[in-house]
Amino acid sequence: MEPFISVIIRAYNAEKYIRDAISSILNQRCECLIEVIILYDEGSTDGTWEIIEELQGTIDAENIMLRVIRHTHISPFRSLQIGLKEVRGEYVTILDYDNIYPPEYLEIICRIIKEHPEATFLFTRALLVTSEGKVIKELLSIPPNPYDINRLIKGNYIDGNTMVFKKPCKKIIEELSDKLQHRYFDWIFEDWLIAAIGLKFCKPLFVKDAYIYYRSHELNITHGGTKKDHFKTLFNIEREVKTLTAMSYIFNDNAELRSDIARSLITRYLRLILLSTHILQLPRIKLLSLTTSVILSKGLSKWRSFLKSK
Numbered sequence: 001m002e003p004f005i006s007v008i009i010r011a012y013n014a015e016k017y018i019r020d021a022i023s024s025i026l027n028q029r030c031e032c033l034i035e036v037i038i039l040y041d042e043g044s045t046d047g048t049w050e051i052i053e054e055l056q057g058t059i060d061a062e063n064i065m066l067r068v069i070r071h072t073h074i075s076p077f078r079s080l081q082i083g084l085k086e087v088r089g090e091y092v093t094i095l096d097y098d099n100i101y102p103p104e105y106l107e108i109i110c111r112i113i114k115e116h117p118e119a120t121f122l123f124t125r126a127l128l129v130t131s132e133g134k135v136i137k138e139l140l141s142i143p144p145n146p147y148d149i150n151r152l153i154k155g156n157y158i159d160g161n162t163m164v165f166k167k168p169c170k171k172i173i174e175e176l177s178d179k180l181q182h183r184y185f186d187w188i189f190e191d192w193l194i195a196a197i198g199l200k201f202c203k204p205l206f207v208k209d210a211y212i213y214y215r216s217h218e219l220n221i222t223h224g225g226t227k228k229d230h231f232k233t234l235f236n237i238e239r240e241v242k243t244l245t246a247m248s249y250i251f252n253d254n255a256e257l258r259s260d261i262a263r264s265l266i267t268r269y270l271r272l273i274l275l276s277t278h279i280l281q282l283p284r285i286k287l288l289s290l291t292t293s294v295i296l297s298k299g300l301s302k303w304r305s306f307l308k309s310k
Contacts, residue, residue: 003035003065005106005164006089010079012041014048014097017215021097022055026064030106035089036066039082043073075186077177084174093164094191100133100213108210109164119205120169121198124162124212131217139214146206149199153247153260158198160191161212169202176201176250187235188243196247200257230279237275241268 007025011018025036038052052068059066071082080094091113095101105124112122123146126139140157152158165173173194180188198204244265251257277283 003089004032005030005091005093005109006035006037006087008037008039008080008083008087008092008094009097010039010041010076010083011044011048011052011097012073012076012079013044013046015046015051017098017217018048018051019055020100021095024101024103025095026059026061027103028101028106029103030110031063032106032110034064034106035087036064037083037086038066038068039079040068040070041073041079042070077188077190078186080190081174081177084170084177087170089167091164091166092170094160095212096161098215098217099161100129100215102211102213105210105212108207112205112207112210113164116205119203120166121202121204122164122207123158123195123198123204124164124207124210126159126162126212126214129213129215131215133213133215135213136216142206142208147199147204149196149257150260152192152196152199153244153257153264155264156189156192156195158191158195159212159214160194161214163191163194163198165194165198165202169198172201173197179250180246185242185246187239188246189239190243192240192243193246193250197250200251230275234272234275234279237268237272241265241272244268 009018009021022036022038025034028034040049040052056066056068067086069082069086071079083094084092091109093109109122109124113119125142128136128139130136139159142157143151145151146157176197177190177193244261248258248261251261
């Protein structure tokens, strides 16, 4: 029998938290058939593999199937692409190795699916918790209209761990993601991209009564720890730029969305300038002048080349 829900877990240096993630699936009240696919990154340098092997031998729940797929060291986005091709469930969800499902999570999802069979892209809320599990706040603020893709392009409010998509939507996500083969797109915010695809091409539904626990810790590359890390911030702004570029490529026939994407890109470049002035300890006006002169000089150079070709 085919599984009803497939849960994708990407595991890279995950030994500290992966037990909690898998246990939260085993403790679900939902009696539906669940497929758990663990994507083990062979670049891991800790005891993740030993823990996975141990867990494989201890799962005895009749409604849970566990599959482990090993792959070379790649980015989270590329790992997810492998998972999307491997899942067999009617519905697919993602749980990062350091996050947790409350016991009633999949039970609520299954109920909503039965009440709204037309929905192919569901998403819930996420609560930010400490490494010990203490709730800090809501991770992302869901706007009054959660289906406004133009608002989403300004900044993501749908976390990847809160998404549940049906097979037809999964196929669209997979096909559009496969267009991004260039290594430039290795490090994007895949949840932001998938959210945009889900709102645009699938039938979305916000499930406000359900939530997952999103853990904050020092190794988390997006919401990690309490220390201010300017280089992590630079890295994440770069990921935002690459994600918006991916959206521009995917939505290339939609002038309105491309315009929103361009405006969103400009705000990221301005943030890069401001942060760079701080890191380099340069007056902002000086760096802005340097940046403007470079842009203008390149623009003039291209214009001269154009005139010469005529």
